[in-house]
Amino acid sequence: MSTAATTLIDKLWRNAVVCTEPDGPDLLYVDLHLVHEATSPQAFDGLRLAGRGVRRPDLTLAVEDHNVPTDSLTVSDALSREQLQALRRNCAEHGVGLFPHGHRRQGVVHVVGPELGLVQPGMTVVCGDSHTSTHGAFGALAFGVGTSDVEHVLATQTVAIQQPRTMSVEFTGTPAHGVTAKDLMLALITEIGANGAHGHIVEYRGEAVRSLSMEGRMTMCNLSVEAGARAGLIAPDETTFAYLADRPGSPSGPAWEDALAHWRTLTTDASALFDRTVTVDVSGLTPWVTWGTNPGQAVPLGGAVPDPETLADPQERASARRALAYMDLVPGTPMREIGIDTVFIGSCTNGRLEDLRAAADVLRGRRVADGVRVLVVPGSMDVRTRAEEEGLNEVFTRAGAEWRLPGCSMCLGMNSDRLPGRQRCASTSNRNYEGRQGPQARTHLVSPAIAAATAVAGRLALPADLP
Amino acid sequence: MEPLSTHTGKCLPLPRSNVDTDQIIPAEHCRSLYRTGYAGALFARWRSDPGFVLEQPERSGATVLLAGPHFATGSSREHAVWALRDWGFAAVIAPSFGDIFGRNALKNGLLAVTLPEPDVAWLLQHAEEDAEFEATVDLLHCRVSAGGRSWDFDIDGRARRMLLAGHDDITATLTREADIAAHEKSRRPWLPVLTPGMAPVPAESG
Numbered sequence: 001m002s003t004a005a006t007t008l009i010d011k012l013w014r015n016a017v018v019c020t021e022p023d024g025p026d027l028l029y030v031d032l033h034l035v036h037e038a039t040s041p042q043a044f045d046g047l048r049l050a051g052r053g054v055r056r057p058d059l060t061l062a063v064e065d066h067n068v069p070t071d072s073l074t075v076s077d078a079l080s081r082e083q084l085q086a087l088r089r090n091c092a093e094h095g096v097g098l099f100p101h102g103h104r105r106q107g108v109v110h111v112v113g114p115e116l117g118l119v120q121p122g123m124t125v126v127c128g129d130s131h132t133s134t135h136g137a138f139g140a141l142a143f144g145v146g147t148s149d150v151e152h153v154l155a156t157q158t159v160a161i162q163q164p165r166t167m168s169v170e171f172t173g174t175p176a177h178g179v180t181a182k183d184l185m186l187a188l189i190t191e192i193g194a195n196g197a198h199g200h201i202v203e204y205r206g207e208a209v210r211s212l213s214m215e216g217r218m219t220m221c222n223l224s225v226e227a228g229a230r231a232g233l234i235a236p237d238e239t240t241f242a243y244l245a246d247r248p249g250s251p252s253g254p255a256w257e258d259a260l261a262h263w264r265t266l267t268t269d270a271s272a273l274f275d276r277t278v279t280v281d282v283s284g285l286t287p288w289v290t291w292g293t294n295p296g297q298a299v300p301l302g303g304a305v306p307d308p309e310t311l312a313d314p315q316e317r318a319s320a321r322r323a324l325a326y327m328d329l330v331p332g333t334p335m336r337e338i339g340i341d342t343v344f345i346g347s348c349t350n351g352r353l354e355d356l357r358a359a360a361d362v363l364r365g366r367r368v369a370d371g372v373r374v375l376v377v378p379g380s381m382d383v384r385t386r387a388e389e390e391g392l393n394e395v396f397t398r399a400g401a402e403w404r405l406p407g408c409s410m411c412l413g414m415n416s417d418r419l420p421g422r423q424r425c426a427s428t429s430n431r432n433y434e435g436r437q438g439p440q441a442r443t444h445l446v447s448p449a450i451a452a453a454t455a456v457a458g459r460l461a462l463p464a465d466l467p
Numbered sequence: 468m469e470p471l472s473t474h475t476g477k478c479l480p481l482p483r484s485n486v487d488t489d490q491i492i493p494a495e496h497c498r499s500l501y502r503t504g505y506a507g508a509l510f511a512r513w514r515s516d517p518g519f520v521l522e523q524p525e526r527s528g529a530t531v532l533l534a535g536p537h538f539a540t541g542s543s544r545e546h547a548v549w550a551l552r553d554w555g556f557a558a559v560i561a562p563s564f565g566d567i568f569g570r571n572a573l574k575n576g577l578l579a580v581t582l583p584e585p586d587v588a589w590l591l592q593h594a595e596e597d598a599e600f601e602a603t604v605d606l607l608h609c610r611v612s613a614g615g616r617s618w619d620f621d622i623d624g625r626a627r628r629m630l631l632a633g634h635d636d637i638t639a640t641l642t643r644e645a646d647i648a649a650h651e652k653s654r655r656p657w658l659p660v661l662t663p664g665m666a667p668v669p670a671e672s673g
Contacts (some may be wrong), residue, residue, distance in 0.1 A: 097666025
């Protein structure tokens with residue numbers, strides 16, 4: 001047994017390995033397989049054609065999220081309804097637990113799993129969705145896979161995969177008040193590029209990370225894939241343990257003490273080396289916003305639309321020119337002068353209770369600007385219920401925002417929540433790709449407080465800008 | 468899957484970087500229950516531009532896509548691979564790929580080949596100048612050849628073996644059943660399992 005100093009990433013990986021193939025990939029055991037309706041029907045069909053079953057239905061959880069409407073429990077779109085029905089049939093046939101649309105536990109799969117305490121330090125979590133990286137917040141190995149891999153996991157409870165390289169991202173310094181995990185990540189992705197962490201699993205480190213809540217950590221890890229990383233994770237600590245205590249899936253009694261003792265060992269050894277190390281000084285960091293069509297095209301909200309001609313890299317220059325044409329923006333325009341038609345608060349990035357509280361704090365006693373539509377979409381039914389217990393729904397509706405049912409909603413153009421025409425949206429989601437929120441839609445990624453301030457001002461704004 | 472060892476075909480140049488999976492196939496086209504039928508949705512939004520390379524008549528029949536860096540980043544949707552395959556592409560050559568897409572491609576017999584950026588730029592230039600420009604991707608020797616030049620490439624060993632033999636990935640893993648069962652037994656006893664109370668199994672399909 002080697003005594004060499006080891007990164008947390010390596011520790012988790014080794015622990016998950018079932019066996020190693022002679023020419024490379026490791027077979028990793030999957031401790032939790034999350035399933036949703038959009039990437040699973042062909043996987044279940046594959047099982048059926050091969051006469052195979054689901055190896056561990058008790059380690060598999062299905063949730064309806066991508067296709068569900070958020071204004072009603074009636075699914076009027078025929079294609080969406082068929083996908084939801086297929087998931088229900090498949091789960092019933094294989095004994096897989098499912099939270100259907102309207103169930104008190106339903107919501108975005110990446111919000112629901114952690115709420116139930118089903119994601120714990122040291123676990124391996126996969127799902128047919130790139131934002132599975134969210135669950136790394138618990139010190140878990142968590143990554144998205146495609147439908148063929150979903151079928152492989154259903155049949156074998158394993159995934160065959162080559163170990164990615166290790167990367168440390170250390171956030172040093174203390175950011176300004178009101179700066180969130182979203183802002184830290186937009187600053188990081190802008191610095192290293194939207195594919196800057198390609199081929200790596202990232203461990204986020206530093207005081208600015210340690211001081212984040214579990215919800216902030218989930219936001220941070222969620223955005224790992226927007227930096228091109230395979231996964232991102234944060235070593236578990238007292239914040240993690242406090243979050244997990246008394247959740248339905250958490251160990252209890254003597255098992256809790258055993259689990260805690262194990263979880264406390266899940267850290268990177270002091271002298272361990274990463275394949276790559278990046279340090280980002282966040283002293284004085286202020287809220288960020290995207291101007292382009294990938295999450296790496298972002299600036300501080302107090303800044304201006306950049307000039308592509310000043311970019312040294314020809315690929316980046318071409319990409320920025322195309323992005324500005326699509327976004328209909330002129331270099332030099334102050335970000336604060338950009339008017340907004342719609343505000344979306346929700347998604348697996350920023351649809352948790354803390355996010356809704358941050359938005360409500362800004363909207364309390366204020367009104368949404370005339371002509372601006374605001375959708376507030378809780379990440380889960382549990383988030384919705386808790387928010388209502390705190391009266392947040394009333395804050396939103398009094399301000400003129402819509403209080404909706406949980407789902408992926410306006411994060412992607414798959415359900416009925418889509419931006420019409422060339423509308424411009426301030427969104428707390430994770431992707432500002434061309435057409436992401438509707439065929440010609442333009443997206444500016446922001447944190448929940450910025451989204452709320454923008455709703456009131458009718459243009460991109462900081463809470464401090466509001467009267 | 469049919470065994471696959473070498474492919475030769477006309478190249479289609481797409482000299483853009485950061486082509487994300489939402490551009491390859493927008494989400495609204497990902498609601499089908501099937502693995503085929505996505506050719507019409509490939510690059511759906513860009514195809515409304517008649518000048519878009521996929522719409523040019525002289526480019527019809529191209530089976531090797533040449534793309535810029537970071538091709539197919541973003542979503543896990545395997546539909547992006549299904550759409551490229553359904554259109555007729557057998558291989559994509561780019562300086563880098565989205566991680567999940569790279570896996571999805573190989574699992575569907577679409578050869579996603581990574582070559583250094585200057586070499587892809589050279590290929591792109593030749594393909595832009597000559598609509599009949601061809602490339603060969605040889606999986607047996609892990610080599611791309613075109614225009615009198617050739618380049619070696621790396622590929623996941625297991626994926627390559629499966630493709631060459633036409634073997635099913637799941638069948639291969641199931642031969643490891645004893646290892647999987649042994650690992651399963653050694654898992655920590657407190658790890659969560661789904662109980663009926665936590666996630667009810669629907670009695671009736673909706």
